[in-house]
Amino acid sequence: MPAENDIHCLRLTRTEGVGPITCRRLLERHRSPEAALAALSAMARSGGKTTAPRIPSVAEAEREFERTEKLGGRLIFINNPDYPPLLAQLDDAPPVIAVLGDVALLAKTAVAIVGGRNASAAGLRMAETLAEDLARSVTIVSGLARGIDGVAHTAALRTGRTVAAIAGGLDVAYPTENTNLQRVIAERGAVITEATPGTQPQARHFPRRNRLIAGLSLGVVVIEAARRSGSLITTRIAQDLGREVFAVPGSPLDPRTRGGNDLLREGAVLTETAQDVLDNLSGFGALFPFGPKRRGLSEPPPCDFDDPPYLDAASNLSQARERVVSLLGPTPTKVDDLMRRCQLSPAVVIAVLLELELSGLVETLPGNRFALLMDAASQSHQTEQNV
Amino acid sequence: MPAENDIHCLRLTRTEGVGPITCRRLLERHRSPEAALAALSAMARSGGKTTAPRIPSVAEAEREFERTEKLGGRLIFINNPDYPPLLAQLDDAPPVIAVLGDVALLAKTAVAIVGGRNASAAGLRMAETLAEDLARSVTIVSGLARGIDGVAHTAALRTGRTVAAIAGGLDVAYPTENTNLQRVIAERGAVITEATPGTQPQARHFPRRNRLIAGLSLGVVVIEAARRSGSLITTRIAQDLGREVFAVPGSPLDPRTRGGNDLLREGAVLTETAQDVLDNLSGFGALFPFGPKRRGLSEPPPCDFDDPPYLDAASNLSQARERVVSLLGPTPTKVDDLMRRCQLSPAVVIAVLLELELSGLVETLPGNRFALLMDAASQSHQTEQNV
Numbered sequence: 001m002p003a004e005n006d007i008h009c010l011r012l013t014r015t016e017g018v019g020p021i022t023c024r025r026l027l028e029r030h031r032s033p034e035a036a037l038a039a040l041s042a043m044a045r046s047g048g049k050t051t052a053p054r055i056p057s058v059a060e061a062e063r064e065f066e067r068t069e070k071l072g073g074r075l076i077f078i079n080n081p082d083y084p085p086l087l088a089q090l091d092d093a094p095p096v097i098a099v100l101g102d103v104a105l106l107a108k109t110a111v112a113i114v115g116g117r118n119a120s121a122a123g124l125r126m127a128e129t130l131a132e133d134l135a136r137s138v139t140i141v142s143g144l145a146r147g148i149d150g151v152a153h154t155a156a157l158r159t160g161r162t163v164a165a166i167a168g169g170l171d172v173a174y175p176t177e178n179t180n181l182q183r184v185i186a187e188r189g190a191v192i193t194e195a196t197p198g199t200q201p202q203a204r205h206f207p208r209r210n211r212l213i214a215g216l217s218l219g220v221v222v223i224e225a226a227r228r229s230g231s232l233i234t235t236r237i238a239q240d241l242g243r244e245v246f247a248v249p250g251s252p253l254d255p256r257t258r259g260g261n262d263l264l265r266e267g268a269v270l271t272e273t274a275q276d277v278l279d280n281l282s283g284f285g286a287l288f289p290f291g292p293k294r295r296g297l298s299e300p301p302p303c304d305f306d307d308p309p310y311l312d313a314a315s316n317l318s319q320a321r322e323r324v325v326s327l328l329g330p331t332p333t334k335v336d337d338l339m340r341r342c343q344l345s346p347a348v349v350i351a352v353l354l355e356l357e358l359s360g361l362v363e364t365l366p367g368n369r370f371a372l373l374m375d376a377a378s379q380s381h382q383t384e385q386n387v
Numbered sequence: 388m389p390a391e392n393d394i395h396c397l398r399l400t401r402t403e404g405v406g407p408i409t410c411r412r413l414l415e416r417h418r419s420p421e422a423a424l425a426a427l428s429a430m431a432r433s434g435g436k437t438t439a440p441r442i443p444s445v446a447e448a449e450r451e452f453e454r455t456e457k458l459g460g461r462l463i464f465i466n467n468p469d470y471p472p473l474l475a476q477l478d479d480a481p482p483v484i485a486v487l488g489d490v491a492l493l494a495k496t497a498v499a500i501v502g503g504r505n506a507s508a509a510g511l512r513m514a515e516t517l518a519e520d521l522a523r524s525v526t527i528v529s530g531l532a533r534g535i536d537g538v539a540h541t542a543a544l545r546t547g548r549t550v551a552a553i554a555g556g557l558d559v560a561y562p563t564e565n566t567n568l569q570r571v572i573a574e575r576g577a578v579i580t581e582a583t584p585g586t587q588p589q590a591r592h593f594p595r596r597n598r599l600i601a602g603l604s605l606g607v608v609v610i611e612a613a614r615r616s617g618s619l620i621t622t623r624i625a626q627d628l629g630r631e632v633f634a635v636p637g638s639p640l641d642p643r644t645r646g647g648n649d650l651l652r653e654g655a656v657l658t659e660t661a662q663d664v665l666d667n668l669s670g671f672g673a674l675f676p677f678g679p680k681r682r683g684l685s686e687p688p689p690c691d692f693d694d695p696p697y698l699d700a701a702s703n704l705s706q707a708r709e710r711v712v713s714l715l716g717p718t719p720t721k722v723d724d725l726m727r728r729c730q731l732s733p734a735v736v737i738a739v740l741l742e743l744e745l746s747g748l749v750e751t752l753p754g755n756r757f758a759l760l761m762d763a764a765s766q767s768h769q770t771e772q773n774v
Contacts, residue, residue, distance in 0.1 A: 121750055121760060122638050122717030249636030249648050251509045251718035252659035261636050261657060270652045272639035364747070 002065045002075075008033035009077050010061040013095040014196070015040065017053050020092040024078065027095070067197040072186075073100040073170045086110070087215040090241065094194045094212070100170045101190035105161055110139040111277060112213045112238075113156075114231040115148030115223035116256055123148060123224035123256065126248050128155040130221060133274030135160030138281075139189070141217045143167075143209055143234075148223050150178050153185055158337075162189045165212035168201035169193065192216070210234040218281050219244035221271055225259035232259050235268075244280055246271040320344050324352045328362060328372040335368045389452045389462075395420035396464050397448040400482040401583070402427065404440050407479040411465065414482070454584040459573075460487040460557045473497070474602040477628065481581045481599070487557045488577035492548055497526040498664060499600045499625075500543075501618040502535025502610035503643050507716035508728050510535060510611035510643065513635050515542040517608060520661030522547030525668075526576070528604045530554075530596055530621075535610050537565050540572060549576045552599035555588035556580065579603070597621040605668050606631035608658055612646035619646045622655075631667055633658040638717045640761040704739065707731050711739045712759065715749060719756035 002010075012033050013023055018040070026036040037055055068075055076082050077096050084106035087093055099106065113131055115123060124147065131140050131152040140156035142149040144164040156162035164185045166174065170193055173179035185191055194208050195201070201209075210230060214220055214237035222245070225231035235245045247268040250257025264270055269280045324338065339349050353370055356362035363371050389397075399420050400410055405427070413423040424442055455462055463470050464483050471493035474480055486493065500518055502510060511534070518527050518539040527543035529536040531551040543549035551572045553561065557580055560566035572578055581595050582588070588596075597617060601607055601624035609632070612618035622632045634655040637644025651657055656667045710729045714720070726736050740757055743749035750758050 120717070120719065120752070121758060122640050125640060125717075125761070126638070248639060249644075249651065251513070251637050251644075251716075252635060253509050253512060253720075254718050257636075257638075258659070261659060264636065264651060265657045270636075270648060272645070272648060 005033055006077060007058055007061045008037055010064060010075065010096060011056045012037055015053050015055045020094055023095040064196055068098055068170065071100060071170050071197065073098050074103060076103065084216055086218065090215050093215065097192055097194060098170050099190055099192050100186040103190065105139055105163060105190045106192065106216065108139050110141045110163060110217045112141040112217035112220040112234065113148065113152035113223065114142060114213060114220060114234050115225055116229060116231065117145050117147035119147040119224045120254065120256060124151045127151040127223050130274055131155035132159050134277060135162065137278055139163055141165060141213055143213055144178050144182060146175055146177065150181060153181055157184065157188060163216060164191045165209050165216065166191060166193045167195065167205035167209040169195045169197040169199040171197050172200055174201050206230060207233060211237050214238040214241060214243060217243060219246055219277060221246040221277060222260045222263060223248045224250065224256040226256050227259045227262065229259055235263060244269060246277050320348050321352050321356065324349060324356065325372065328370060333370055335370060338370065392420055393464060394445055394448045395424055397451060397462065397483060398443045398445065399423055401443045402440050407481055410482040451583055455485055455557065458487060458557050458584060460485050461490060463490065471603055473605065477602050480602065484579055484581060485557050486577055486579050487573040490577065492526055492550060492577045493579065493603065495526050497528045497550060497604045499528040499604035499607040499621065500535065500539035500610065501529060501600060501607060501621050502612055503616060503618065504532050504534035505713055506534040506611045507641065507643060508714040508720040508724050509716055509718040511538045511728055512724055514538045514610050517661055518542035519546050521664060522549065524665060526550055528552060528600055530600055531565055531569060533562055533564065537568060540568055544571065544575060550603060551578045552596050552603065553578060553580045554582065554592035554596040556582045556584040556586040558584050559587055561588045593617055594620060598624050601625040601628060601630060604630060606633055606664060608633040608664060609647045609650060610635045611637065611643045613643050614646045614649065616646055622650060631656060633664050641716045643716065707735050708739050708742065711736060711743065712748065715757060715759035717758055717761050719752045719758045722755045722757060725757065
């Protein structure tokens with residue numbers, strides 16, 4: 001059962017017309033959320049409104065708590081010690097966030113990786129490399145979108161941990177192709193949203209998600225952002241917050257890299273490797289007393305989730321196939337990586353890959369790399385616009 | 388007949404062991420080149436040298452004058468009013484330069500465009516666009532090498548004028564594939580060198596050529612320079628001279644753009660268009676009282692220079708494949724561009740692309756564009772060095 005205080009806090013938060021700044025001010029000015037709610041009604045009346053703002057009932061608030069808990073999630077209010085400290089620095093920090101997964105992860109040093117949904121193979125490759133390398137030192141935050149976001153989360157899961165900020169409710173999988181990824185991130189990292197359960201993400205929700213991404217992170221790395229893309233909104237917020245902005249350069253001939261190049265012109269840190277990011281994280285040294293340079297990339301942070309144990313050699317091939325497929329994506333993966341990750345014997349992996357290739361599910365690429373053929377997904381990469 | 392003064396000046400310049408700085412000092416200290424030559428012998432003796440430096444004879448100097456004039460060229464000494472004013476600012480300005488073409492052009496505002504010889508199609512396309520646009524306002528200086536240099540000269544000829552700084556003698560065509568281009572530049576622009584007629588360009592001559600390029604130019608634009616490439620030597624000289632350095636950004640996955648990205652990190656002007664260059668030319672406003680913006684882009688002069696002919700259609704496919712791969716990079720390139728660049732018949736290009744795609748080296752993108760999957764290509768590119 002949630003505390004009475006939290007119930008009222010949620011009612012205040014969910015009252016129509018009460019934005020994050022108003023909510024925070026009301027809570028600061030009044031002794032309790034209940035007092036703030038009472039004041040709210042009075043204020044609205046004295047402000048000349050004919051109807052008082054509709055404040056959700058105690059039962060409605062309880063229902064939101066119940067639904068969130070049923071999903072395995074948790075509502076965290078801004079005055080709670082578990083509220084992400086960097087996010088709390090925002091003037092318009094969300095008064096409440098819904099979290100599925102490891103709440104403690106939200107307090108750890110994080111870097112966001114954002115970029116276009118219709119990214120090029122080169123962009124996706126950069127996202128993969130940067131996320132994989134950075135995740136050894138920091139948490140990777142992204143927006144669970146197709147393209148750069150999805151690849152960044154996936155790569156981060158290989159070497160470290162990741163947080164997905166989403167626009168819809170915790171129980172809403174979006175985009176559908178990342179349904180499995182969203183589930184895995186909730187299990188091994190954290191999924192965070194401002195939306196109530198059941199909320200279907202709409203265009204107007206994405207700026208809030210972008211604010212979460214920037215707010216949670218010490219820095220934002222932009223890979224392939226077209227001009228006027230959603231990724232640039234995230235970096236604007238980061239800049240306003242005094243967080244570092246990193247941009248991967250690209251050819252002026254590709255419109256997908258123009259936004260990033262503009263950022264470089266404005267002073268963003270030119271980023272080619274994870275070290276470029278770690279060397280320039282303002283505040284990173286303060287949080288990690290040895291400083292980013294001395295920490296380097298060699299020392300992976302302690303990780304409290306275990307990879308699943310080796311499958312029994314006698315395990316049937318279909319189980320192995322499932323595992324290999326889940327580890328593969330459209331981005332080419334080296335067979336060594338695959339073997340290390342799937343914890344199957346090399347012979348089994350080779351056999352499975354051959355089988356997958358013969359059935360047209362996997363393509364073999366030079367350098368002993370393999371990619372899952374996701375026809376529908378790859379087509380939509382090219383035609384869709386960034387959020 | 389050259390003036391007696393110039394004969395002695397040339398003898399001093401061509402004396403073994405007399406570098407540009409020594410030469411200049413000797414000329415400043417003594418009343419005449421003849422007096423400087425006399426002092427040189429005396430100084431060498433008193434310096435304890437058993438043999439005096441070998442000073443070329445009057446006849447030898449006269450022969451160099453004759454050979455240069457026979458070529459249609461001219462020797463210009465540093466104290467001559469026709470000596471390029473920006474080049475004269477160098478502490479180690481060459482005491483004499485040999486020029487074929489329009490000497491007056493060397494006094495006009497110039498911008499250098501430099502880059503790798505094994506450039507990608509995207510890089511060549513950038514060189515072409517920038518040179519064509521910039522040449523409407525300024526003279527384009529480059530080094531007549533394969534790749535970026537050649538394309539920059541050729542494109543500049545379409546809309547304006549260009550100066551080629553070369554490492555060998557005026558009568559030596561290098562590289563052979565640019566023989567025709569060298570001739571056209573001498574006719575419509577200027578070719579400049581420090582070397583005597585007949586000098587075959589060797590590796591040790593190229594730093595001098597690079598110094599000419601930087602010295603003649605108010606700014607240097609770098610397109611696709613690998614780390615430790617000759618183009619970066621040119622930019623170092625430009626930086627030391629206080630000239631502006633411009634760099635075109637590129638994907639970190641392509642080693643050919645790393646040098647340029649490094650320059651951006653160090654503060655080079657991020658360059659996507661000619662306007663980026665014109666807006667940042669220090670001293671440009673002073674030389675052109677109306678300022679770069681108001682000068683704008685005027686009418687291009689007529690140009691009858693032709694691109695080199697198509698390769699014989701019978702050329703074998705492996706050669707064609709090599710050429711197509713070298714032109715591709717992670718940045719998507721239009722097939723039209725590719726065809727134009729590689730000088731192979733469309734049928735051959737299509738066949739090669741299909742072959743490359745099937746072998747997983749190239750990905751096909753919407754809009755008839757192709758990109759190299761960098762893992763596959765990295766071996767060939769990474770091992771090659773730019774001059």
